Amino acid sequence: MMFLPFCTTLSLRRALRFLLLAGLVSASACTDEPDPTAPTRDDNLALGNPSGATTDEKQPTNYLLSKPQFALSYHRDRGIPNWVSWHLSSAWLGSAPRQDDFRTDAALPRGWYQVTTGSYTGSGFDRGHNCPSADRTRTLDDNSATFLMTNIMPQAPTNNQRTWVGLENYCRTLVDQGNELYIICGSYGRGGTGSNGYATTLDDGRVTVPARCWKVVVVLQVGTDDARRVFADTRVIAINTPNRNDLNSDWAGYRTSVDAIEQATGLDLLSAVSTAVQATIEARVDNGPTQ
Ligand code: MN
Ligand code: MN
Numbered sequence: 001m002m003f004l005p006f007c008t009t010l011s012l013r014r015a016l017r018f019l020l021l022a023g024l025v026s027a028s029a030c031t032d033e034p035d036p037t038a039p040t041r042d043d044n045l046a047l048g049n050p051s052g053a054t055t056d057e058k059q060p061t062n063y064l065l066s067k068p069q070f071a072l073s074y075h076r077d078r079g080i081p082n083w084v085s086w087h088l089s090s091a092w093l094g095s096a097p098r099q100d101d102f103r104t105d106a107a108l109p110r111g112w113y114q115v116t117t118g119s120y121t122g123s124g125f126d127r128g129h130n131c132p133s134a135d136r137t138r139t140l141d142d143n144s145a146t147f148l149m150t151n152i153m154p155q156a157p158t159n160n161q162r163t164w165v166g167l168e169n170y171c172r173t174l175v176d177q178g179n180e181l182y183i184i185c186g187s188y189g190r191g192g193t194g195s196n197g198y199a200t201t202l203d204d205g206r207v208t209v210p211a212r213c214w215k216v217v218v219v220l221q222v223g224t225d226d227a228r229r230v231f232a233d234t235r236v237i238a239i240n241t242p243n244r245n246d247l248n249s250d251w252a253g254y255r256t257s258v259d260a261i262e263q264a265t266g267l268d269l270l271s272a273v274s275t276a277v278q279a280t281i282e283a284r285v286d287n288g289p290t291q
Contacts, residue, residue, distance in 0.1 A: 039089035044071040048271030057109045069145040070131040079207035080153045083186035084130035094138035105150040115149040119203035124196030128155025162249035185215035192243030214240040227272045232280040252290040258282035
């Protein structure tokens with residue numbers, strides 16, 4: 001009778017007990033085991049918090065913002081995130097239209113400068129999503145969250161609209177193929193070249209134009225207990241792109257190792273994975289399919 005407590009209502013229990021005693025249903029009809037092949041929405045930080053970000057306002061260069069749709073470390077003085085981390089499975093995907101409601105993020109501590117869409121106006125740089133709009137299309141609220149300016153960085157138009165979007169599209173192809181992904185991306189350095197030429201900052205110095213934009217994608221078959229399913233043979237795609245309008249539009253040419261990104265940024269990526277597995281998967285450069 002171990003299975004009976006899984007049933008939720010007393011009347012249902014009574015009905016099932018009667019049917020069980022009558023031999024009409026098997027015990028498994030009453031269990032509530034999750035289906036391991038059903039995609040779910042999982043913890044955006046399941047593979048780790050790359051900079052140990054917290055909600056301590058006295059650490060304004062590494063401030064944690066955790067939302068249902070993504071988690072990020074915000075750098076107040078750069079006006080952009082250090083990194084953004086999110087889970088992607090088909091449970092996040094649907095038919096919600098792109099909201100395009102770029103806006104300030106009221107979750108920032110009181111008194112911090114609020115980057116607005118106007119901070120980017122006329123700059124020659126796109127309002128580049130870290131967590132993309134198209135990865136959050138199940139509900140209007142999910143999609144709208146990606147337009148918070150804390151999820152946005154000044155990105156050269158070619159980078160954003162060609163190189164970056166190419167890998168974003170491939171990530172959703174991987175989901176269509178039965179995978180779930182953990183994606184962490186960010187930017188570092190200072191100075192990029194947009195459609196109006198070189199710039200180091202926007203909005204009177206309040207928004208830094210990063211020199212490089214990077215992304216790490218961990219590919220798992222749909223399942224549960226994800227951090228423990230990352231093994232030495234797990235596919236990890238990492239890219240590091242120059243924030244320049246003359247970069248190549250094919251993301252695959254910018255593949256690198258996670259170790260190289262960690263060295264450049266000082267982050268510890270995939271820290272929830274065992275150190276032995278990290279050592280293997282972070283040293284490798286992906287050479288798998290790209291579409
Ligand atoms: Mn999962
Ligand atoms: Mn690591």
